[in-house]
Amino acid sequence: MTTDVLVIGSGIAGCSAALAAARAGARVTLATKATAPDECATWRAQGGIAVPRGGPDALARDVRAASDGCADPDAVRALVDGAPEAVADVLLDTLSVPFDRDGDGFDYGREAAHSARRVLHVDASTGRHVLGPFLSHLRGRERVTILEDTAALDLLARDGRVHGAWLERDGDVEACFAGATVLATGGIGALFPRSTNPDGATGDGIAMAARAGASAEDMEYVQFHPTVAGGDEPFLVSEAVRGEGALLRDGNGERFAARYHPDAELAPRDVVARAVARERERTGEVTLDVSPLDFRAAFPDLAARCAARGVEWRSGIPVAPAEHFLCGGIAVDREGRTGLDRLFAVGECARTGVHGANRLASTSLLEGLVWGLRAGEAAAGYESTRIDAPPPLDDDPPLPPAFAADKFARLRRIVGEHLGLERDPDGLRRARAALRRLKGEADAYCRTRTSRDLYELRAACVTALLVARAAGRNPESRGCHHLTAEASGRAD
Numbered sequence: 154m155t156t157d158v159l160v161i162g163s164g165i166a167g168c169s170a171a172l173a174a175a176r177a178g179a180r181v182t183l184a185t186k187a188t189a190p191d192e193c194a195t196w197r198a199q200g201g202i203a204v205p206r207g208g209p210d211a212l213a214r215d216v217r218a219a220s221d222g223c224a225d226p227d228a229v230r231a232l233v234d235g236a237p238e239a240v241a242d243v244l245l246d247t248l249s250v251p252f253d254r255d256g257d258g259f260d261y262g263r264e265a266a267h268s269a270r271r272v273l274h275v276d277a278s279t280g281r282h283v284l285g286p287f288l289s290h291l292r293g294r295e296r297v298t299i300l301e302d303t304a305a306l307d308l309l310a311r312d313g314r315v316h317g318a319w320l321e322r323d324g325d326v327e328a329c330f331a332g333a334t335v336l337a338t339g340g341i342g343a344l345f346p347r348s349t350n351p352d353g354a355t356g357d358g359i360a361m362a363a364r365a366g367a368s369a370e371d372m373e374y375v376q377f378h379p380t381v382a383g384g385d386e387p388f389l390v391s392e393a394v395r396g397e398g399a400l401l402r403d404g405n406g407e408r409f410a411a412r413y414h415p416d417a418e419l420a421p422r423d424v425v426a427r428a429v430a431r432e433r434e435r436t437g438e439v440t441l442d443v444s445p446l447d448f449r450a451a452f453p454d455l456a457a458r459c460a461a462r463g464v465e466w467r468s469g470i471p472v473a474p475a476e477h478f479l480c481g482g483i484a485v486d487r488e489g490r491t492g493l494d495r496l497f498a499v500g501e502c503a504r505t506g507v508h509g510a511n512r513l514a515s516t517s518l519l520e521g522l523v524w525g526l527r528a529g530e531a532a533a534g535y536e537s538t539r540i541d542a543p544p545p546l547d548d549d550p551p552l553p554p555a556f557a558a559d560k561f562a563r564l565r566r567i568v569g570e571h572l573g574l575e576r577d578p579d580g581l582r583r584a585r586a587a588l589r590r591l592k593g594e595a596d597a598y599c600r601t602r603t604s605r606d607l608y609e610l611r612a613a614c615v616t617a618l619l620v621a622r623a624a625g626r627n628p629e630s631r632g633c634h635h636l637t638a639e640a641s642g643r644a645d
């Protein structure tokens with residue numbers, strides 16, 4: 154199979170890249186391992202999309218402040234400058250996303266750590282109202298072919314250049330040669346015991362890029378969302394609910410957030426997440442008190458989700474932090490170019506520098522949109538080249554179905570124990586050792602088998618190791634990377 158641009162992943166970043174590449178005249182193949190549109194984080198996005206309402210400077214300031222001073226100012230500027238046109242062109246003119254309105258204008262939402270009401274949203278289900286029309290639009294374009302239930306296993310890379318990827322579908326593996334390849338594979342939530350992400354968020358793109366020689370940066374900055382309800386089947390209660398006045402209460406019914414930060418419930422996510430975890434430990438429970446607002450009127454879909462899960466929101470929604478977003482990823486420039494020739498990365502799998510050590514709410518969809526469009530356009534200018542590449546060996550009989558799942562459960566235990574909200578150097582050392590062993594096993598099995606779950610396991614091992622290594626090398630608690638008080642100052 155040959156194509157001009159191969160895009161891997163069908164969330165907002167992949168769709169944006171595909172759209173821009175097709176508009177620039179390229180033939181685009183968009184491969185996604187998702188079998189349904191909801192198998193990506195974009196579909197689940199709730200609060201919405203921040204826009205630089207009232208001028209770019211205030212949004213840029215908020216992004217940098219939330220990042221604990223670690224965001225790259227040039228990247229932040231590229232985000233806020235690119236936002237108005239991208240939102241108007243794609244979301245409004247091309248896709249006609251039905252953002253909530255208030256009279257003649259938009260009903261802009263407020264979220265934590267934002268100094269203004271500036272978040273475009275559709276109820277608290279913004280993601281599906283963006284992605285549904287996006288996929289329909291792409292399906293109707295002549296130059297775009299969408300391959301569903303098709304997983305990229307590895308990149309076709311030689312001498313620092315990427316020529317496409319090995320794609321697997323129904324157990325068959327085929328090379329897809331491309332002029333340029335865009336990774337848009339999303340986050341890494343599946344590595345953690347509790348996450349808001351879909352199960353397929355196994356870090357595939359980051360692992361493929363790292364194995365081919367691209368660098369990953371800021372991998373220690375894994376963001377946990379403070380208000381995630383539900384036990385074994387976690388579901389997010391958007392930051393917009395606190396933006397509209399909901400309060401956090403400890404197990405004794407007392408408010409506590411102001412003890413941790415002057416902005417109380419509206420402090421940056423990393424601060425609130427640690428506060429919630431500590432108060433749960435201290436008093437047994439933390440609930441989100443939605444009585445200050447008309448919850449059912451303001452967030453009908455969240456009220457319905459609570460009801461469907463048997464959560465009685467009138468008496469306070471029990472919440473706990475869960476993994477939510479990776480601030481780091483494959484290092485890219487302003488056009489999404491990685492360090493490898495003809496390999497681009499966009500969206501959550503990429504590290505643009507926008508988020509630094511902690512992401513500001515509702516800036517991820519925007520980042521995927523802005524960088525996706527830039528990368529797609531830049532990727533469109535190359536001719537595909539074939540290289541001689543031996544297909545991955547698939548000589549050995551398949552392993553029992555539970556095999557990879559059992560190893561994955563082990564990985565989640567290691568990651569949950571040592572790479573969570575608070576870390577210490579001994580734990581990080583133990584995690585690295587255990588993950589290296591697990592990766593060795595996954596490597597060995599992948600040498601002679603091509604099953605998707607084994608490749609996901611290997612990708613998860615590589616990605617978890619990148620997180621553990623980055624965390625072990627960073628002795629400074631900033632944003633989402635937090636060393637326990639005893640550990641501070643003695644990280645290796």
Ligand SMILES: Cc1cc2nc3c(=O)[nH]c(=O)nc-3n(C[C@H](O)[C@H](O)[C@H](O)COP(=O)(O)OP(=O)(O)OC[C@H]3O[C@@H](n4cnc5c(N)ncnc54)[C@H](O)[C@@H]3O)c2cc1C
Pocket residue numbers: 161162163164165166167184185186187192193194195196197198199200201202203279280303304305306337338339340349350351353357358389477478499500501502514515516517518519521
């Ligand atoms: C519950 C929830 C709520 C959120 N709310 C907001 C919000 O309100 N505002 C905001 O800005 N951000 C929000 N976020 C974050 C934001 O949704 C994500 O960061 C963003 O959607 C990521 O987009 P993406 O295109 O990079 O990845 P995704 O949307 O996750 O898409 C990744 C795609 O890659 C595919 N894929 C992965 N590996 C492979 C492979 N090997 N081969 C082929 N395909 C592959 C997946 O199947 C999927 O289609 C939220 C996230 C969650 C989980």
